[in-house]
Amino acid sequence: MHSITGLNVGGAEYMLARFLRCLGQDNYRAAVLSLMTPGPLEVHVAAAGASVHSLSMRQGRFSLSSVRSLNGIFQKIKPELVHGWMYHGNIAASIGCRIGHLNAPIIWSVHHSLYDIAVEKPLTQKLIRLSARLSNQASAITYSSYVAAKQHEAVGFDPRHRVVIHNGIDCEEFQPAFPGAKLALAQRLRIPDQRVIIGSIGRFHPMKDQATLVQAFAQLLAEGYDIHGLFVGAGHEDGVVIKTAQQLGIDDRISTLGASDDIPAIAPGLDIHAISSAWGETFSMATAEAMASGVPSLVTDVGDCALVVGDTGEVVARRDPKALAAALRRLLDLGRDARRQLGARARRRIVENFSLQRYVDSHVALYQKLHEGRLLKPKQM
Incomplete structure (x- = not known):
């Protein structure tokens, strides 16, 4: 039982x-x-x-x-x-x-x-x-x-x-799907398909500290990076993410989706996956699923998230929007092809170490x- x-x-x-x-x-x-x-x-x-x-x-x-x-x-x-x-x-x-x-x-x-x-x-x-x-x-x-x-x-x-x-992670369910997944997701969000989509999959909860990630997005947008933030999960509709984006004047560059059974289709459409958890996280399922989908990831150093990512992504301290922005900047500056190579390494890491x-x-x-x-x-x- x-x-x-x-x-x-x-x-x-x-x-x-x-x-x-x-x-x-x-x-x-x-x-x-x-x-x-x-x-x-x-x-x-x-x-x-x-x-x-x-x-x-x-x-x-x-x-x-x-x-x-x-x-x-x-x-x-x-x-x-x-x-x-x-x-x-x-x-x-x-x-x-x-x-x-x-x-x-x-x-x-x-x-x-x-x-x-x-x-x-x-x-x-x-x-x-x-x-x-x-x-x-x-x-x-x-x-x-x-x-x-x-x-x-x-x-x-x-x-x-x-x-x-x-x-x-079920690595048959979560797989890379380039380039069609990116185009489909951009169309769903009604944004240009060349824009970099940075996703964060997970319900709203104070422990996930999603407002700090929105602050990092604002820094990057102010620097001229062409990015779009996507938050997927229950509780984001008219929640902290949207309110923070409105206060920072970047709500046109932030989208939210509610709880979804379509994550295997959404995840491979991301260019980068990021979480900003401040506590509570042990093993980020969303991060590992994104990695299995061939997406490079950024995590805060909470639980075993750093162990999951290894050398296939970025790890930063908790509650630090400047550190989040700097890590995202490094991933953005790699360019599309290098990010895909990094994403391929991330998938191999999940397949070899964290399979279902x-x-x-x-x-x-x-x-x-x-x-x-x-x-x-x-x-x-």
């Missing part, structure tokens, strides 16, 4: 759906517990052959009836292994096994970096501290970055259960170790 907060659009949620699709149901028959009402990714999870169950909880609300429903689902499924996804899913996995008197191995997975717990929501802070106290009861704790592992262990997560498994198959194989190996009892036994509550 996989336990997750919900099935809305997000990096961890997409990873679960893709993981289930590749894992198949022959050896690992899967059920998914969505604590909240399942979102749009429920269709993908069901298509992978997994049964979907839900507590239909409201955000931030946990009640006695939720506990009863949780117990009922665990008693019905009687899972042989429970895999939690993100803080809420991890805790639900442990509680479900405890109240259901199930002796199944429990995997926690952490998909968040923790630079300063004080910037998290109060409820999230409490959940992290509770998780730290209960972490010795997990059979294994997987982290999607080395940085996140160290940060969580610094606040009390049990280091003995650490397993780092970076996210994986590698992600699946790493989890299967972990499942097998747990099945055979070859990992440290967790403490009981």
Whole structure:
């Protein structure tokens, strides 16, 4: 059983759906517990052959009836292994096994970096501290970055259960498509096709610090660079990106698209992909998907983003629009052909180090170790 907060659009949620699709149901028959009402990714999870169950909880609300429903689902499924996804899913996995008197191995997975717990929501802070106290009861704790592992262990997560498994990219789904993808995207944005499109794929969230990237765009436009910024993801409509662009007088050079299932078609149309995250990022799925699409990338030094990019792109400090502008300037000055060569190297890096198959194989190996009892036994509550 996989336990997750919900099935809305997000990096961890997409990873679960893709993981289930590749894992198949022959050896690992899967059920998914969505604590909240399942979102749009429920269709993908069901298509992978997994049964979907839900507590239909409201955000931030946990009640006695939720506990009863949780117990009922665990008693019905009687899972042989429970895999939690993100803080809420991890805790639900442990509680479900405890109240259901199930002796199944429990995997926690952490998909968040923790630079300063004080910037998290109060409820999230409490959940992290509770998780730290209960972490010795997990059979294994997987982290999607080395940085996140160290940060969580610094606040009390049990280091003995650490397993780092970076996210994986489906390199068949995400592929370069030059030159047609660029032309199609320029037409969609109603801009000249020779203009350089710098994209940033990801929902709006304060931790992603997208306003700083808009400030970097303004610097480059003031210097005469012919660029267009594109932000793709939920929450950008009339949000911080647009308001910042309006304040800087560059809103005619910024476009936003809402949440999209068309990322494999959008990503290869970009000339450069950039993220400006200030915290929270562990492994940027958007960056790795852009790289698999043959697009050179710029990241801030958050989580394992620098490790993902390696020498195929640019890495800068957090919350520094001048550094972002300087790194983008270097990529722009390379010219189109050199950027495509860099993008080809970026794709090879993802194929060789961060493929979806590698992600699946790493989890299967972990499942097998747990099945055979070859990992440290967790403490009981």
